[in-house]
Every structure is written in C-alpha cells, then in structure tokens.
Amino acid sequence: MKIQQNAKLSVAPMMDWTDRHCRYFHRQMSAHALLYTEMVTAPAVIHGDRDRLLGFDPAEHPVALQLGGSDPAELAQAVRIAADYGYDEINLNVGCPSDRVQSGCFGAVLMERPKLVAECVAAMIAASPVEVTVKCRIGVDDQRPEAVLPAFLETVAQAGVTRFTIHARKAWLKGLSPKENRDIPPLDYGLVHAMKRDFAHLHLSINGGITSLAEAQTHLDAGMDGVMIGRAAYQTPAAVLLAADHVIFGAARAPHTAHEIVMRMLPYIADHLAGGGRLHQVTRHMLGLFAGQPGARGWRRYLSEQAHRDGADTQTVMRALDAMRMSAA
Structure with missing residues (x-):
C-alpha cells in the first residue's frame, strides 16, 4: 500500500504521547493507519542521542518522522541523518503553538512566513529519499484564514510539497496555552473542505476535533483525501483503531479484540x-x-x-x- 493510501487515516504526532512504544501498540490494532512520531527538533537530531530520538521498531511501518525547525540547512541535515533510520515520510511542523516553539521561530508561527516554509521544504526535499509533507493550521492570531491558507498552500506547494495535513483551527499564539489551543479556537471544517476543492491536485488531510471512525468517514465522503485523529486515538484507541482497517481501508478480516x-x-x-x-x-x-x-x-x-x-x-x-x-x- 502506498503511503498516500495509508494517509487515509493517520494518528497525529503528539508530544509525550506518540513515542515508539505507543506507535508499536497502535500498530497492533491497525496494520494500515499512518503513524507519526512526536515532533523532534532539527537541532536535537543533529546534536542529540539519535538512536533514542529516531530509533523505532520495524513493525511500526508505515511511520512518519515529524521535524520542527525553521533553518533550511539544519532541517536538510536532520533529514539526511533520519534517512538512515528508514522512515516512510518526513513531516514539517507548522502547527504547534507552544511558547518554546514560538521562541525558536517554528511551529504555528511559521504560518506568518510561508516563503521561509517553502525554503525549508525545498531543502528537505533535496535531502530526502522519501516524501516531505507539511502539517499546518488554518492561520494564527489576527490572520484571515480564508486569505492566508490558500496563499500558504500555493507557496509551499510550489516548493514541491504535494501532501498537507490541515488542523482546522487557528492557533492563537497570544493569550492561549498549547492545551487551550487544542480546544478553544473554533473549528472551520468548511474552509479545509474548500481547500480540497480549490487544490484538487494536492493530497489534503483534515485534523482537529475528530473523535470517531464515523466522523472520519464523513470527511472522506465529503472529498478529503485523509483524516488525522489525535487525542481520541490515544485516549480511546480501541474505539478508533481496532476497526480502522475494516472501516477505512476495506480489509476483509475481522478486527482484533x-x-x-x-x-x-x-x-x-x-x-x-x-x-x-x-x-x-x-x-x-x-x-x-x-x-x-x-x-x-x-x-x-x-x-x-x-x-x-x-x-x-x-x-x-x-x-x-x-x-x-x-x-x-
């Protein structure tokens, strides 16, 4: 199965949650869903304990590495290092709203700098043997998502990215904690669906507030290429993942208990x-x-x-x- 097909359902990268043990556990429930690592910063990959940060069990495939950073050269170096570990995809974080991420000028704050994101992904693509993707928000703070998001997708796609996961909320970088940013900014699924209509050539997954396979199927039926589920896949994994191969991917065998x-x-x-x-x-x-x-x-x-x-x-x-x-x- 091509990774674009696996991306029909994915489990979101979640700090302190989607480590290698979590991913192995999730893989026992679904053979096909695409799994993501926690975000790892490019400097950590370059200077840190690489085996601890990047190592994973072969059973986890298909698995994607999510990187954080805003320096094209650093990100390219991190991608070259990660290539030896055999990830199926490399993803750039343009959605995390934490203070630590903002101070490093990466994560959601990069929604304000699409040209820099394009430079980053171009460098990553040149260094990567596998597909480079982007996970983003619909905008930040006072931005108008209906104007910002299409311009962001167009600019970054011109650099070579063809697959995006869009968290259907703004990130409010001023005044909300990372936890509050997962719930308080209103969801705008309609805008993300409109992006799929306007950018039919791109593979677009929707993320944010989706808690069940039934909801996921609704988005797929509406034309989205993929659905990413976060907290529900972690907190109620059996409800989300045990039937995923049958419901989402059409597998014939009965789910495990x-x-x-x-x-x-x-x-x-x-x-x-x-x-x-x-x-x-x-x-x-x-x-x-x-x-x-x-x-x-x-x-x-x-x-x-x-x-x-x-x-x-x-x-x-x-x-x-x-x-x-x-x-x-």
Missing part, C-alpha cells in the same frame, strides 16, 4: 524489560484500551498503581486483566 491486543503486546513488553526498560514506559499508553467497557476502571487503576513498581513485568499486565474482570463483576 482489545483483549487480543494485550496478548499481542506481551512479547514486546518482555523484550523491553529484558533490555532494561520499565513496564510503565509501555503500559502508560495502554491505559485507555478498554475505555467504555465493563471493568475498564479496574484495568486502568491496577496498571497506574503497579506498573511503576520495581519488578513489574508481564504478569503485572495479566493481573491487571484479572482486576478488570473483578471490577466488571
């Missing part, structure tokens, strides 16, 4: 522990697996309390299943 996903995770967890890792580093991403099911609170509580303890292992996970059954009784 949440219980089967736990069993599929046990060898991975054992390998992680054998390598010196801690149980909670993996299971913190699994707390919402049974959300909405009887006994889910017992599962979450047991893992939350026990997975940090010395000696916690795969048996701890099995006991969490027991706790769930007892809680449901």
Whole structure:
C-alpha cells in the first residue's frame, strides 16, 4: 500500500504521547493507519542521542518522522541523518503553538512566513529519499484564514510539497496555552473542505476535533483525501483503531479484540524489560484500551498503581486483566 493510501487515516504526532512504544501498540490494532512520531527538533537530531530520538521498531511501518525547525540547512541535515533510520515520510511542523516553539521561530508561527516554509521544504526535499509533507493550521492570531491558507498552500506547494495535513483551527499564539489551543479556537471544517476543492491536485488531510471512525468517514465522503485523529486515538484507541482497517481501508478480516491486543503486546513488553526498560514506559499508553467497557476502571487503576513498581513485568499486565474482570463483576 502506498503511503498516500495509508494517509487515509493517520494518528497525529503528539508530544509525550506518540513515542515508539505507543506507535508499536497502535500498530497492533491497525496494520494500515499512518503513524507519526512526536515532533523532534532539527537541532536535537543533529546534536542529540539519535538512536533514542529516531530509533523505532520495524513493525511500526508505515511511520512518519515529524521535524520542527525553521533553518533550511539544519532541517536538510536532520533529514539526511533520519534517512538512515528508514522512515516512510518526513513531516514539517507548522502547527504547534507552544511558547518554546514560538521562541525558536517554528511551529504555528511559521504560518506568518510561508516563503521561509517553502525554503525549508525545498531543502528537505533535496535531502530526502522519501516524501516531505507539511502539517499546518488554518492561520494564527489576527490572520484571515480564508486569505492566508490558500496563499500558504500555493507557496509551499510550489516548493514541491504535494501532501498537507490541515488542523482546522487557528492557533492563537497570544493569550492561549498549547492545551487551550487544542480546544478553544473554533473549528472551520468548511474552509479545509474548500481547500480540497480549490487544490484538487494536492493530497489534503483534515485534523482537529475528530473523535470517531464515523466522523472520519464523513470527511472522506465529503472529498478529503485523509483524516488525522489525535487525542481520541490515544485516549480511546480501541474505539478508533481496532476497526480502522475494516472501516477505512476495506480489509476483509475481522478486527482484533482489545483483549487480543494485550496478548499481542506481551512479547514486546518482555523484550523491553529484558533490555532494561520499565513496564510503565509501555503500559502508560495502554491505559485507555478498554475505555467504555465493563471493568475498564479496574484495568486502568491496577496498571497506574503497579506498573511503576520495581519488578513489574508481564504478569503485572495479566493481573491487571484479572482486576478488570473483578471490577466488571
């Protein structure tokens, strides 16, 4: 399957959440959805612990690396380094509204500098063996999205980008926290749909406030090429991902159950522990697996309390299943 097809449904890059353990867990539920790393800054890639920042399990494919930065030369160098790790896509962050990102002149603030974004992606494309994409907002602060967004897409597309993911909210860089920026600025799905009509040659995915496969399918039926889901895929992963291959990608086989996903995770967890890792580093991403099911609170509580303890292992996970059954009784 080509990565453009995988992008029909993707899980958003989310800081502190979509690390390699989270992505492996999500991959057990969907073979086809496109997964994204947390944002990694270009300077971190160049100067930091590359294996820790960039390493991933081959089972995670298809997986995209999201980079943050605004220096074309730095971004190109980071792309060349990342090429050795075998990512399926490189994505530039033009959407993150955090103070740290603003001070570094990257993320959503770059919506105000489309020509610089074009220079960045041109340098990245020249250095990359795989497709370079952009994730952006519809605008920031006092910008008029209906004017800014089409001009941004046109300018950056001229530099060679053909695939964008658009978060259908402005980023309010003055006065709102990053958390508030995920909820308070109003969604404008209509504008993003209009961009697909106006830029039919571009592959456009929509992001922001989408919480279910039914909502995702509505956007696809309206003409969008892809849908990116963030917090719902993390907080209620079974509801979003277990049926994704069947509902979104047309796979014939029946979805796994949440219980089967736990069993599929046990060898991975054992390998992680054998390598010196801690149980909670993996299971913190699994707390919402049974959300909405009887006994889910017992599962979450047991893992939350026990997975940090010395000696916690795969048996701890099995006991969490027991706790769930007892809680449901």
